[in-house]
Amino acid sequence: MADDLDMLRADIEAAMAGAEDLRALDAVRVAALGKSGQVTALLKGLGALPPDERRARGAEVNVLKGEIERALEHRRVTLEAFALDARLAAERLDVSLPPRLAAPTSPEAGSIHPISRTMEELIALFGAMGFAVAEGPDIEGDWHNFSALNIPEHHPARQDHDTFYLTAPEGGRRPVLRTHTSPVQIRTMLSQEPPIRVIVPGRTWRADHDATHSPMFHQVEGLVIGRDIHMGHLKGTLVDFLRAFFGIADLPVRFRASYFPFTEPSMEVDIGWSRKTGELGQGGDWLEILGSGMVHPKVLANAGIDPRVWQGFAFGMGIERITMLKHGIPDLRPFYEADLRWLRHYAASPLSPFTLHDAS
Ligand code: 2NL
Numbered sequence: 336m337a338d339d340l341d342m343l344r345a346d347i348e349a350a351m352a353g354a355e356d357l358r359a360l361d362a363v364r365v366a367a368l369g370k371s372g373q374v375t376a377l378l379k380g381l382g383a384l385p386p387d388e389r390r391a392r393g394a395e396v397n398v399l400k401g402e403i404e405r406a407l408e409h410r411r412v413t414l415e416a417f418a419l420d421a422r423l424a425a426e427r428l429d430v431s432l433p434p435r436l437a438a439p440t441s442p443e444a445g446s447i448h449p450i451s452r453t454m455e456e457l458i459a460l461f462g463a464m465g466f467a468v469a470e471g472p473d474i475e476g477d478w479h480n481f482s483a484l485n486i487p488e489h490h491p492a493r494q495d496h497d498t499f500y501l502t503a504p505e506g507g508r509r510p511v512l513r514t515h516t517s518p519v520q521i522r523t524m525l526s527q528e529p530p531i532r533v534i535v536p537g538r539t540w541r542a543d544h545d546a547t548h549s550p551m552f553h554q555v556e557g558l559v560i561g562r563d564i565h566m567g568h569l570k571g572t573l574v575d576f577l578r579a580f581f582g583i584a585d586l587p588v589r590f591r592a593s594y595f596p597f598t599e600p601s602m603e604v605d606i607g608w609s610r611k612t613g614e615l616g617q618g619g620d621w622l623e624i625l626g627s628g629m630v631h632p633k634v635l636a637n638a639g640i641d642p643r644v645w646q647g648f649a650f651g652m653g654i655e656r657i658t659m660l661k662h663g664i665p666d667l668r669p670f671y672e673a674d675l676r677w678l679r680h681y682a683a684s685p686l687s688p689f690t691l692h693d694a695s
Contacts, residue, residue, distance in 0.1 A: 482637070573627060
């Protein structure tokens with residue numbers, strides 16, 4: 336090939352090698368093969384040559400053109416690979432790094448509301464004792480909320496000033512905002528064959544509003560049904576639960592005879608504390624903490640379970656109340672006020688998992 340073409344090819348190849356990105360490479364392509372490029376100029380100049388020279392020269396220029404096109408393509412592929420490598424390096428993420436720790440209750444981190452935290456603890460604690468979690472509707476029928484539970488027609492709990500009723504549908508009975516989570520246990524007994532072992536945490540509603548009562552609050556109830564479940568199971572379960580929940584291994588627990596329409600016999604459960612200091616576990620005073628009893632045979636029958644074959648126990652407690660006692664929270668109202676100062680103080684970090692016996 337003619338020396339001038341060799342020199343031109345060397346120049347263009349050097350320019351290509353020096354092109355460090357796709358834009359620079361395209362400039363090299365235009366300078367060689369573009370409308371006024373050097374190789375294009377040579378092709379245009381062929382017409383001025385005598386015919387025999389033109390053929391030989393034309394073949395050489397076309398070979399050069401082909402070589403340059405292939406070299407451009409090769410360099411383009413290389414530069415694209417470089418560009419991808421550079422991007423991957425720049426956007427590198429180390430997925431094995433631990434998360435950056437924001438302050439536990441800063442706005443960025445979010446935090447677990449004390450009610451949610453207690454619910455999680457209840458689910459974990461009772462879960463470890465073999466209880467499943469059941470849920471049901473907040474808006475209930477009168478039968479599931481009252482009648483099935485052996486609560487008589489004229490019981491004060493059913494009155495308008497104690498319970499929120501919704502407007503009745505045409506020709507129907509008025510729905511009620513559930514006043515306890517018990518209707519969920521009724522639904523569980525109706526839909527599942529015993530043996531049954533469930534807890535039911537959830538929202539409940541009563542027409543009550545003062546410093547110690549909120550119209551919306553939370554409850555957890557438990558239900559155990561088996562062929563030979565007796566009061567010993569009730570006592571063992573609740574003593575173990577209370578000692579684990581409050582993190583006090585020798586917490587005094589007392590069972591005191593009481594009355595509920597849905598249990599027979601019924602017992603209120605008290606824990607030891609000091610009325611003077613508020614400290615749990617010592618001080619010689621008693622604090623009522625939950626209600627319990629053996630499920631009334633009429634309630635079992637109402638829920639489709641034969642009381643001659645099956646028996647069991649149930650219990651219920653207020654989630655706000657046990658949360659206040661456990662964490663020394665003095666007032667009920669801030670639970671529902673979303674005040675960040677209160678939440679920073681009492682809410683839990685999502686990054687510090689609760690334990691089954693967290694005494695803090
Ligand atoms: C309390 C008392 C209690 C129950 C709830 C219950 C549910 C069914 C059948 C029988 Cl379906 N009993 N629940 C039993 C005893 C006490 O709660 O003081 N709660 C805050």
